[in-house]
Amino acid sequence: MAFKTELTSSDLSEIRQSALGAADPLGIAADLADAAEAGRLADKDDAGYALALAAEIAESRAKLDAALRYVERAVEAYGERDDSQAGAARALHARILFRLGRSDEALARLEPLRPLLTRYPDAAAFVTAALGAGQEHRLAEKWLTEAVQEGLGASGSTTEPSSAEDAGVLFFLLQQRHRLRHALGLQHDTHDNLAERLETRLANAGATAGPAVDLLFFRQAEFGKLLEQFPALSSVFGADWDEHRAILERELVRLTGTGRTGLTVLPGTVVGLTGFAGADGDVADARVRSGYAQQLAGREGQITWPPERNGACWCGSGTKYKKCCLPRSR
Template identity: 70%
Template sequence: MKADLTSDDLLQIRQSALGAADPLGVAAELADAADAGRLADAGDAGLALTLAAEIAESRNKLDAALRYAERGLDAYGTRDDSQVASARALRARILFRTGQADEAEAALESLRPLLTRYTDAPAYVSAALAVGGRHKVAEQWLTEAVQSALAERGAAAEPSSADDAGQLFFLLQQRHRIRHVLGLPHDGHDNLADRLETKLANAGTAPAADAAEAELLFWPQAEFDRLVAQWPALGEAYGATWDEHRARLEKELVRLTAAGGVGLTLGVGSVDALVRTAGADGDPADPKTRAGYARLQATRSTAIHWPVERNGACWCGSGLKYKKCCLPRSRR
């Protein structure tokens, strides 16, 4: 690892570390770089240690992950921004996984005020609660945050652009996802989420949350062939060929990891199940139908957890090692 790592270097490492031959070695080197002052900006020590924690957590080395996470927060000191809040949520997630549920929930409780402050807070707070099986708590917190955001808008008309929607859009969408996992029926806030999504999509300004979820649906080769044969236009959404489909997924997973995502899962698609999800009057090719189906499949026992070990069987089911199959696809 080079001396004087820059912020860009750390982001590149986040993108590539999980596919490295020795990711835990990368984590240890990041921690050493922070300790030895081998960072171009000393203020990146917290980021380097948090990245080490993410890598260790992805390899189930939870004691090491917790140590790195706590050292990262110490390095951040009194700094107060979304990056630090995300690191605090990471620590809470690890605490859940090490059986320290009460401490984890207390740590997340302190992040509740940030739900209406940072655009990514609804995602990382609810994701940490989900790791602890606290989906109902997440739904309650997000509901209260939505109500607070709506109260701030007062009698203003529904948003007509992404900028106008602001934090409310992200709160509604995350709450919508959690309620979907819980199997709850649509309520007024869910209907507002749908209207906002449609309105912003028509204006071409909506964040591509559902599009990304639709792309995180993996179609085994036989199902992929059936899918594009029946709906050729879906080749644009999923890839014109199965090789392109797998490459798109691998690149998106790497991108999400670079953005701080961990514990990523791929729902496994079935044409028959997609048709059943759409219903008699629905369109299986509709983006909203596919996104909802992808969210549902991500909660199934058949979901594929990513990343896999470099020398392990590839997630796509080809029978080849990951390093010889889909890992290189993200670099093409």
């Protein structure tokens, strides 16, 4: 695959969606690393993102030595940044170290990421995934428990959140912890009960407002892989790509009618969804899909909606919006 002279943030996000299904993903990983080091990125701050993506591709092909080289350069490129994206790269570094049998180094890399658990919705997922690679499930449960306790005590009140929206990042911590404890076969405690109450309130709120659709979008090739691997998801995402796009377009129009603005579509991948669910998760669980959508919402690569009528359609078909997905809402 030959890249153009300069890669934008959108280009990198598109590569993320398609690289794992490409004929030569390792070649793409090498090209990404070269683009980052040769200054062929439109935004130099994307260097860490490009290198971390290269590391993920190499890791997916079990080329762990190459993955480690790429991710070490990614972490170096992020420097002192302590946002979610930089944290995800550092967690990836730890995950690869675990897979290489270097557990002590991996844990040393993960420990400084613990404050991110109470700051970013996706931190619980990437920290837990890294610990899972090292079979440190009990430690993951301990860290999540301590983060939940910190989150509950942050307001200085013993009153629990009354809704998932009020809970904020704490909601995702509770979800991740609840799923992990279920996988470990642990008995419910007060935090598990709170997680279930918040999830129930969220589901009831959604039922009152009408059927909600997470704005997860799978490009055509990725959608085919999704239904091939999980046929039952056709009832959620549509029986074919046309129906998938129609479901999203109708939901976007509905949300606009409620006064929502600044809407974006969230391009997902089968690898990303299954990775978020984890070995013991179930992609058929609406809570898993919602959590994955929230993770994507905190990252780059979202597709702004709506496009101009005469502009390229948001689905990536190459056709004008007015002739592609705009009519699907009717």
